[in-house]
Amino acid sequence: MxxxxxxxxxxxxxxxxxxxxxxxxxxxxxxxxxxxxxxxxxxxxxxxxxxxxxxxxxxxxxxxxxxxxxxxxxxxxxxxxxxxxxxxxxxxxxxxxxxxxxxxxxxxxxxxxxxxxxxxxxxxxxxxxxxxxxxxxxxxxxxxxxxxxxxxxxxxxxxxxxxxxxxxxxxxxxxxxxxxxxxxxxxxxxxxxxxxxxxxxxxxxTGPTRAHRATKEVVRRCMDGGVPAADACLPALAAAVAATRDHSRAVTAFLAEGPDHTTDYAGH
Missing domain, CATH: 3.90.226.10 (2-enoyl-CoA Hydratase; Chain A, domain 1)
Known part of the structure; x- marks a missing residue:
């Protein structure tokens, strides 16, 4: 656009x-x-x-x-x-x-x-x-x-x-x-x-966009409502990130190549 x-x-x-x-x-x-x-x-x-x-x-x-x-x-x-x-x-x-x-x-x-x-x-x-x-x-x-x-x-x-x-x-x-x-x-x-x-x-x-979005949300919830508020939203956010292709591909690359893998993130 x-x-x-x-x-x-x-x-x-x-x-x-x-x-x-x-x-x-x-x-x-x-x-x-x-x-x-x-x-x-x-x-x-x-x-x-x-x-x-x-x-x-x-x-x-x-x-x-x-x-x-x-x-x-x-x-x-x-x-x-x-x-x-x-x-x-x-x-x-x-x-x-x-x-x-x-x-x-x-x-x-x-x-x-x-x-x-x-x-x-x-x-x-x-x-x-x-x-x-x-x-x-x-x-x-x-x-x-x-x-x-x-x-x-x-x-x-x-x-x-x-x-x-x-x-x-x-x-x-x-x-x-x-x-x-x-x-x-x-x-x-x-x-x-x-x-x-x-x-x-x-x-x-070029990083893990969905993970970054979750990080922003956790920080905002913490700033607005303290650690309990961030804790309350975290499991659902973590589950959503775990379902992304970037996460799946990065885990596979980490296991195959170690922490220095060079997997390209697609943002989803």
Whole structure:
């Protein structure tokens, strides 16, 4: 299936492409990849399409000097107070839709990543970055609070104290620091960053897709309801994975060739 023209044309602020089993979303709205109505509309289109046509993995990346300078401040100036709840409910829905995709998702940050972009990064399963990349939830500069779910997702990854610190100070934090906090999963050097991030995501895209989906579900159940909730769903999830062709072929290859077998996974 071909993505809609709004995500593939030369003027698209968010491009959706694919490399075999890997879908790639690229922010490309120079010079700052700001989140304005056009960018949010593009994300809505992209997530609608990805939800209907889930890939085996998704890589989110950006073109340009920065990943994103965050929300266009004109959005706040033009948003009427009586419309604010519905507006931010829609934007939070994007975060939740990204989080709910049934495949591994990777956010690649090569440089500055602020507010809405950082919040979407926190909705991804894994975050990779250059050590020098900087992240921030800087809404305090406009007397606001992150409204796309970043605060709670940061607390989930790094703890409540760190979430309060980052949001209340509005400071910028390097990826090397956030890696120590457990927010960033892998650091790659700038010269090879694009290739390294792509390879990292492709490894997931060519992996046991149904098993990865089950892993996402177990983690989410644990985060929402603790270990008992994860335990309650696990037997059924394990049974579903045990019935997949990837599992059957991998077990056969393991017995014949050992743990270093090179079986190709088909995603089913």
């Amino acid at each position: 071909t993505p809609p023209p709004s995500l593939t044309g030369d003027s698209a602020v968010l491009r959706l492409s694919s490399d075999g089993p890997l879908a790639v979303l690229t922010l490309d709205s120079p010079p700052m990849n700001l989140f304005d109505e056009a960018m949010w509309a593009a994300w809505a289109d992209a997530l609608d399409w990805l939800t209907a046509h889930p890939p085996r993995a998704l890589l989110v990346r950006a073109e340009g000097r920065v990943v994103s300078a965050g929300v266009d401040v004109r959005v706040f100036a033009e948003l009427a107070p009586e419309d604010a709840e519905a507006f931010w409910r829609r934007q939070l829905g994007l975060t939740r839709a990204l989080e709910a995709l049934p495949c591994p998702t990777v956010f690649a940050a090569h440089s500055l990543t602020l507010t809405a972009a950082f919040e979407l990064a926190l909705a991804c399963d894994l975050v990779v970055a250059t050590p020098q990349a900087r992240f921030g939830l800087v809404e305090r500069k406009v007397a606001f609070t992150p409204a796309m779910g970043g605060t709670q997702r940061l607390a989930e990854r790094a703890g409540a104290s760190r979430a309060r610190e980052l949001v209340m100070t509005g400071d910028l934090y390097r990826a090397s620091v956030l890696a120590d906090w457990g927010v960033v999963n892998a650091l790659f050097p700038p010269p090879s960053f694009d290739a390294d991030a792509h390879a990292y995501a492709m490894r997931l895209a």
